[in-house]
Each structure stands twice: as C-alpha cells, then as structure tokens.
Amino acid sequence: MPNDLTPWIDLSWNERQILSLVRRRGPLPRAALAQTTGLSPQAITNLTRNLIRNGFLDAGAVVRGKVGQPSTPLSLAPDGAQFLGLKIGRRLVELALVDFVGRVKIHRQEIYGHPTPDRVLTFARNGIATILGSLPPDARIAGLGVATPFRLWDWGSEMAGWHGFDLAGRLAEDLPFPVFLENDASTACAAELIFGRSALPRDFVHLYVAHFAGGGVVLDGRLRVGPRRNAGALGSMPIPGGRQLLDCASVSTLEARLGRSLPPDDSGWQVPPDTEGRWIAEAGDALAFVALSAVALLDIPVVVIDGAIPRPTRAALVEATRAAMARLPAAGIDRPEIIEGSLARSARILGAAALPLAHFFEPGGALT
Amino acid sequence: MPNDLTPWIDLSWNERQILSLVRRRGPLPRAALAQTTGLSPQAITNLTRNLIRNGFLDAGAVVRGKVGQPSTPLSLAPDGAQFLGLKIGRRLVELALVDFVGRVKIHRQEIYGHPTPDRVLTFARNGIATILGSLPPDARIAGLGVATPFRLWDWGSEMAGWHGFDLAGRLAEDLPFPVFLENDASTACAAELIFGRSALPRDFVHLYVAHFAGGGVVLDGRLRVGPRRNAGALGSMPIPGGRQLLDCASVSTLEARLGRSLPPDDSGWQVPPDTEGRWIAEAGDALAFVALSAVALLDIPVVVIDGAIPRPTRAALVEATRAAMARLPAAGIDRPEIIEGSLARSARILGAAALPLAHFFEPGGALT
DNA sequence: CATTAATCAACAGGATTGATTTATTGACAA
C-alpha cells in the first residue's frame, strides 16, 4: 500500500461510499445519504462532519420549499484533492492536473515520432516539477496515474527500450506521492466510470477505439483489472476470421489503408468517406461481436463505445455496431444498449488521473 | 432476504470467511485462520467459539510433533446444516439432500419424456415431504436450491406450460425454508466452486456441456450472476459462422447427428467413434473460442470444462479444446490453463444444493 | 528455555438506538 506518502488521506469504507455517491449523483443532503447507504442518520452526521472538516465535502445552501426542516446538500469540495495524470500515446505524451471534481486545471503535452523511455521520463519529470512549483505548498496531490499501452516493444524495433522498463517505479523514485499505472484503454473506462457524464449502470463494458482498440470492464461499480492486471484486453478478443478485435477496430487499420498517419487531434482528421465508411462497417461488425460476447458472459446491460476519433465518426461507429448487433444471433440473452462515451480524446488522460482517485476515494480502492 | 425462515443461521462476514476457508483448505488450526484472515488471534478465538457452540465447526484431535503448544485443527461439522437440491433435466428430475461437507445423503429421481410444471412440482413436493419425514426434527435444513435450464418453453410446444410459471415461488409456498433458483449450468459452476476437488484460483470460467452448453463465471471467489441473473450464459456466446456455442458444444447436437437420444446416464452412452470424434473436434473449436474470449475480457487464468458426458469423452473434449486454443491468435493475452471438472453428472444437483449454502455461509452471500 | 497456540482482561472505534432540537409548511381560527 503506497500510503505512507499520503497520511492525510485515510478514509474508511463508509466515508468512501459517501464521496462516491456524491460524485455520482451530485449534491445530496445527509438524509438522502442515510437512505441510500443504509447507515443511520447519526452515522452520516459523524462521517460527514469529518469529511467536511478534512476538506473533502462542502455544505451547500439550504434548500427550502418543502415541508419540514430544510436540507443542506453536500457537494464535493473541488480542492479536496488533486491528481496528476500522464498519458503515453503513439504520437503524443500528455500530463494533466485534475481536481477533485474532474476538471483539468493544468495540461501540457509534447509530440514525438515515437515514445522512448527517456523522452517520456524527462517530459514527465520536468512537467511535474513545473506543476508542483506553480502550486501553493498546501495543494493536496494524492498521486500520479499513468495511462500507457501495454507491450510497447511490440510496436517495432525502435521501441525495444520499453522492454523491462519500469516506468511507474522510475517515476515514483523522486515523487512525494504514489504512482499507479494501467493500460490506457482501461483508464479510458475508469474515466467514464468516475468522471463520465452519462448515468451508467453498475455493470458495463467500455470499448475504446484509438491507435489500437482496447477496453475495460466495470462490474458492481468497480473497474475489473484481473489477477494479472490484464482484464479488459478487449483488443485481444478473438473474432471470426481468425483475427482479433484490434485487427479491425483500430485507427491503425484505417491508417494502413490510408497509407498515412492521422494526426493526434480531431482537427486534421481527413479521411475519404468511402474509406472511412468501409472501416466503420468492419469495425462495427467486430465491436458488436465482442460486445455480445461480453453480454453472454457477464449479463452486461450497457456497452459504451468511445475513442480518440471525431464525434461524427464515433456516432457512425455506434450506429454500425447497433446494426451489426441486430444481425448477430442472440438466443438466450438480451442485446445490450449501445451508447456513446462522453469523454472522447480526453478519456485516457482523465482516467490516468482517476487511478489515484479510485485508490484513495472509491470504496474498495485499497486498504480498509 | 428470505431469512425469517431460518433464524438459526445469521453469520457475520468474518464467520462466513472462516467457514469458507475451512471448506476450501480443509481442517485448519486457529493460528492459521488468524494468519490468513488477517484477524487477531483473539478475534478468531471468539468467532470459532461461537461457530463450535452453534454446531458449524468441530474441534479435531490436537496435532503434536512440532515445537510449541500443539494446535487443534477445526473442521466443518458435517451436520452443521443440510441443503436440498432439485435439478430439472430434459429426461430426468433429481432431488438430493446434501450435508454441510457436500455429501449426498439422500437421492431420488424420476425419468420422464419431457418435464412439465405439474410433474416437477409433484415430484419435488412429494420427495421433499418424504425426506423431511425421514429426518429427525432437529435436522437443520437451510434451504432448497433449484437448478433448471432457462427458457424451457423454447424447447417445443409441449413445454409451453413453463412460460410465466414461477417454480421457485410455488415451491416456496409450503416450505419452512427459502428457495433459490439458478440456471443449471451456473449451478454446475457453483458446485465446482463450493464442493470441487480441484484447487481452483479465485477467478475461473466454467463450461458445462450437457443437453445444451452453458457455463458460469467466478470472479474473486464468487459466482457472478449478473443484474438480470443471466451471467455465464456461455451457450449464447457468438462464435464464428453466425452461430452460438450451444450450436456446436451441446449433447443435443450430437444426438441430432446420431438420430436418437442419449440416455441420462453414462452407462448407455454408445456413439460411433467417428461421429463422436467429429463432434468433439467442432465442440473443442467452439469451446476454445469462447474460453479465449473470456480470458481477454476478464484476465482469467483457468478454464474448467465439465459436462454430463462420460469421462473419456470429457477428457477428449478438453484435449481438443487445448489444441484449438493453441491455434487461436492470442497476441496481448496469456492462454489459460484448461482443466477438467471434478463432478461430471453430479455437478448440477450438487450446485443446486450449493445455492442455499452460498447464501447463508459464503462471504457476500447476502445480508451483512 | 525458546517457541508456538490459545486465552484472559481491558479497551477502542464505529456503528445503533431513542430522545431532542430546529426549521419549515399547511391548516385553521381570529
């Protein structure tokens, strides 16, 4: 448990549950918290008193107009804690400071031909030092989360330096807070879970289409990482034709057909409609297949599709997936609702920052 | 919570954890329990004192021969609780009384052409009445579990009576203990989890090949049922060729090719080797495909294959699945270990009985 | 006599219960 570094955060399970509820449902009065948690009003009084005293909750203006004593909704204190997120991409490395309610306060990025350990480490260290220097000394930084594709060395010989390189360990060396590292597609899922706009159920599968396709699985409101931290490897799911999801539903596939790279932001996304259309159709088939597999396996009611792609492209992809889903045999199961994610390109970096948040503030993050 | 009926069982989370550990690892001394649960020795003393007083644990003979005070291993009390299991099959309905350590104490069965609600209800009610009558009045029956295929009405017009029929509710009407109902393939998985011989990890997928193929998913040591109780619907998983797993890996498929039904026990299983061989090859392909899907989605290290089939057939099926697994693309994931189940035909009825057991005695079964 | 198992006695933390305080709406009488 990397908690010696952050003695100011040591929340009990019930305190985490309260914060999690307020994060998901918005400002809530104490009575509502008692109702939904099943705890006694007195317990809620005690717990929220601590959370307010420690700066994690704010009491809002009293709400009048109903019978009985007016209620005082409690909301998350935006400065209750802050989180650093580092995202390593194929063309772009990003660093962000995110506050307790999910707003990006500082953002820096750097473009490269391909990422190397040295380059990333230097960018991150310099960036973090600069950010920390610009912050008041009492800024409460809970940790750093890193979102990175796994097996970077598989991308080509120029990436061999990543083999055996312990990025999280190296970053943690000189930082006064813990470092967490997760697959970038999983962090995109975590971001939707923690910061997402959509009202999502407690169980969903998240598909993220970026340079490669990946995903995440949320069960009972918690991101599943698996015993070998490799759950949600949706890109590796087998699909018909002896292929895997990432062979179809990846931007890299589109780039290969295009014969050129697409830029790391939406502005320069110029793809001939027929090329894009064919890619979307095939990707939709593959996405529907893995989505339905997940439903059969886990009884998932909702599948979220997001990606580092323009919104119209994403919308078309969702439409294509819905259509393909309707064509697949589904005897014995209910086809899931397929919805668009709410975070698009920012999902991975937000999710990186969500890693320390989940660790310290979500029920079951760790510790008690 | 159907617990008003069984006031004599009201175990705390830690008490359940102790029983669960002893069930899985065999007789354990208190010191080992303290070690593995993380609780203090004193807490273990208090908890086990209660469990022994209430008849759930037995103190064994002290173990000498090591340095220090000899230890007294604690084991499950066989009569700590008993469970009824009802299994509805295509040709056979079974009823069993299972004790706290998983031994079948009483077993009755009835063969029919096809199951109807009336027939099953009558068999179950008569059987339960007889069993209860034969038992001393202080036999501690915790509940009845029912293992049944879902969507029985899809099997043909003669099964229409099952549509909308609330079997669990009807059975519960005149029983002094709660009734639990689950998909039969899921109960087979539950049986392997609770009563299985094999040392299984905390996460595994269970594939059960019976009249139809089905399965179950165990995550963090708990059977996943899903928000609509339809998790582990592995038979409905899509496989290449626009089909579902149950189209290939079901005994019904073999029967269709054979042109006749196979008997509900291993003794009359006579299938020409080449017919069986072809079926096994195709089923192995399909099983490997869904197994690998599960691994990619959930990071599962072990896949268990079992079924209501003779052991040599099961062994060949596992071998075929291993071979097919090796042929599938697995970039980015680790192929799982594929092992045989330990319960074969008895898995479903044992799993039915395991439902009330899990509810009352496993951590997280329900309640506190 | 070091070592390990198990228990005793005192205590601590986090919850519950039941009584109490506070602030409001809505009904009704003046």
Next chain:
DNA sequence: TTGTCAATAAATCAATCCTGTTGATTAATG
C-alpha cells in the same frame, strides 16, 4: 389578512452496543 399550532422532516445529542484490537498471561511442546 394574520397569528397560532400541529404535522413533518432534517439533523444532532447522549447513551449504549457490538466487534474488533492490544498487551499480558497461560499452556504445552521439542
């Protein structure tokens, strides 16, 4: 219209309970 009061709901206070921990103690063995 306005003043009064019952009903309602939010929140807290005070006492208690339950379940665990800690630290000292006893027991049995190589």
